[in-house]
Amino acid sequence: MLKRxxxxxxxxxxxxxSSILRIKYLQMSNIADIRKEYMLKTLEMADVDINxxxxxxxxxxxxxxxxxxxxxxxxxxxxxxxxKPSARIVLLKDYDENxxxxxxxxxxxxxxxxxxxxxxxxxxFWKELERQVRIEGIATKVSGEIxxxxxxxxxxxxxxxAWASPQSKVIENRTVIExxxxxxxxxxxxxxxxxxxxxxxxxxxxxxIEFWQGRxxxxxxxxxxxxxxxxxxxxxxxxx
Numbered sequence: 001m002l003k004r005x006x007x008x009x010x011x012x013x014x015x016x017x018s019s020i021l022r023i024k025y026l027q028m029s030n031i032a033d034i035r036k037e038y039m040l041k042t043l044e045m046a047d048v049d050i051n052x053x054x055x056x057x058x059x060x061x062x063x064x065x066x067x068x069x070x071x072x073x074x075x076x077x078x079x080x081x082x083x084k085p086s087a088r089i090v091l092l093k094d095y096d097e098n099x100x101x102x103x104x105x106x107x108x109x110x111x112x113x114x115x116x117x118x119x120x121x122x123x124x125f126w127k128e129l130e131r132q133v134r135i136e137g138i139a140t141k142v143s144g145e146i147x148x149x150x151x152x153x154x155x156x157x158x159x160x161x162a163w164a165s166p167q168s169k170v171i172e173n174r175t176v177i178e179x180x181x182x183x184x185x186x187x188x189x190x191x192x193x194x195x196x197x198x199x200x201x202x203x204x205x206x207x208x209i210e211f212w213q214g215r216x217x218x219x220x221x222x223x224x225x226x227x228x229x230x231x232x233x234x235x236x237x238x239x240x
Contacts, residue, residue, distance in 0.1 A: 038130040038214025043221035045237060052209040052225035052233055053097045056133060059211065063126045075123040076102065078139075081116040092124075093150060099205040100135065101142060103150060105167035106198050112168075114139050120204055130214035137206035144200075151195035159193040160184050210238070 049055040063071045072092040079085045086109060094101040100122060104110055122135040151159065164180035171177065213221040222238035
């Protein structure tokens, strides 16, 4: 009788394991089957501007005029001195022909990596337009005047947040942040909130900018600008 019970139990376990594996396989299959055909636009060499910043501005205006949430969000990739990469979403706050500007805590993980390795990569992905912009370049700190001007334009809650958060550091619980917020609110309640010296901006001066337009069959259009030693740009088409 014990043997019959054990046999039934083993059969049940085998069936259960088989069902779990089948569900996992179906989940994997469903993920692999997710695909989208990109068919909205094309990107030809004859269509792009000779200046990559002018080309970015064209695409930026297209993105601004589209129903895109947080159009200025981009992925920022940094690396440690020994090459260990990190990536996160940050917000573009300005750009011109000198580069692309974002702000952060200088003592954060990204700030510490940038202190040792200034080479970075940026990726804008505007899926509604089936477009990407990839940027590689060198990040340098912006001036104190630029930092102060932008900090003063932030809402008071964000200004306090720059003081209250030891960004990227391990904390015991949420209460640590809440208590810091209360402390700094009281500290600055009768004065304007100054910019903390550990907070400021970086400007990424690009050495490469790639414009990617989705096309059917994964045969995407890719136009790349590479900065030369004489500060001119070479424009090339890349294979998808």
